[in-house]
Every structure is written in C-alpha cells, then in structure tokens.
Amino acid sequence: MKVIITENYEEMSKKAAEIIISVVKNNPNCVLGLATGSSPIGTYQNMIKDHKENGTSYKNVSTVNLDEYVGLTADHNQSYAYFMRENLFKGIEIDMNNTNLPCGSAKDLQAECDRYNALLETKTQDIQVLGLGSNGHIGFNEPGTPLSSVTHIVDLTESTIKDNSRLFNSIDEVPRQALSMGIKNIMQAKSIIMVVSGKNKAEAVKGMVKGEITVDLPASVLQLHPNVTIVCDKDAASLL
Ligand code: F6R
Secondary structure, X not given: OEEEEEOOHHHHHHHHHHHHHHHHHHOOOOEEEEOOOOOOXXXXXXXXXXXXHHOOOOOOOEEEEOEEEOOOOOOOOOOXXXXXXXXXXXXXXXXXXXXXXXXXOOOOHHHHHHHHHHHHHHOOOOEEEEOOOOOOOEOOEOOOOOOOOOOEEEEOOHHHHHHHHHHOOOHHHOOOEEEEOOHHHHHOOOOEEEEXXXXXXXXXXXXXXXXXXXXXXXXXXXXXXXXXXXXXXXXOOOOO
16 A cells, blocks of 8 residues: 655545556546545546646546435536536546446446446456545445445435535435445456545554554545555644
8 A cells, every 4th residue: 555645635636646647647447436525526536636727538438426315316516427527528528438336326226236236346446446434434334344345225324424414504404325346346446546635634544554453444445456646635644
C-alpha cells in the first residue's frame, strides 16, 4: 500500500488525476472504476481540465461505478448517475453507452445486482477510484460486510445516512438502501486509487493503513491488494 500525503484537497486532487490520466493514456480502451461523493470531485475536475487542454481521449474508455441509491431514478439530482454526468461524463466527451452504474430504480433489485455482477466479470477495472467512509466503508460496504461479497443490496448505517444527509434538504430524504459493488468486485481491480481528505477521516485512515485486517473496517482489506495508492491530505493522514 503506497501512501501519498498532500498539503491539501487541491494537491490531492491533482495527484490522483495524474495517476488516472496516465492509465488512460497507456490504454485508451481501459476500464475505469469510479466513485461519487465529495472526495473525487476535484480529481474529476482535473481530468476534465486535462481533457480540454491536452486532449486526453475517453472515446474508447468504459466505466463502472461503485454504487447507486435505491429508489432514485438516473435523472434524480441526488442519484449517482446524475452526479457522474454532472461532475465528469459531460466534461470528457465519453460515450454514455460505455458508462455503467447499478440501476437503483430497478423493479427487481436482486436481478439488477446479478446483472451488474455479470457485467463486472467482463469489465476488469484497470484502475478503481475509491473514497473512504468515516466508518471505514468502501463503496457502500459497511462494517461487517464479508470480504467475499459481490454486488448486493445494502441497508445503509445510521452514520452513513448522517454523513450523506449534508447533500439532501433533510435527513429524511436520504435513501436508506443502496446497491453496491461488493468487496470482491473492488479487489478484482488491477490497481486501486483512494482519495481521502479531512480530519473526520483520520481515524479510518489509521485503521486502514496500520490496523489489523478486519471486516469491522472494510477498507483494511486493501492491505491485501498488490497495487493500491492512497492519496490523502495531511488532515486525513494526521494519525499516521
Ligand atoms: C461513493 C462511495 C462511498 C464514498 C464515501 C466517502 O460512490 O462509494 O464509499 O466514497 O462515502 O464519501 P465522501 O467522499 O463524500 O466523503
């Protein structure tokens, strides 16, 4: 596990974007595993800037996202499909047919998980972007999720609902469930890059990097992956 500590969020975002862009340049047909949330927004902005200034092409790139809220359609402004369009896809001229997220409004949620797992078997992520939950979750794999898990329906924990409520008008509007890639789907990526910032993540960063590998802190499993880079700002790294 390689840990890069940056001065602040801006530097973290630049560094992470550089790493992702070099994967795209080396393999224009690559598969990017993507995350939503506050952590990667700056990374995505740097990718858009690079696309505009240097012409890095996403024409043949495909993407698979980690997760989606249950009950929100792709055009709902809090859905992760909407987030990805607004924060990345529309800025890099990617073919939307090559972008994939679990569908949170599917009638049969288990069938949707099965579809997504089958898709992931055909799309190994060349690089998987991750954020880190303050409780150590990756994707929406909350503490206690087995390491062998694949895409599944998740009951979000109170702490995650509370963390995510900042983006909604009220906590009551935050969906209680999500569809998430499992830990096994994440670990299949050829390389993983995590972006983390802020003091509220410091405890989880410490456990992930220095603690024992335990389902109680799902991100600790990344210690077992051969090619992981954590890019974190100095606040998130403050307990290392
Ligand atoms: C998002 C995701 C989550 C977030 C995590 C951190 O697709 O899978 O695991 O990465 O909750 O969220 P932020 O970056 O908003 O602190």
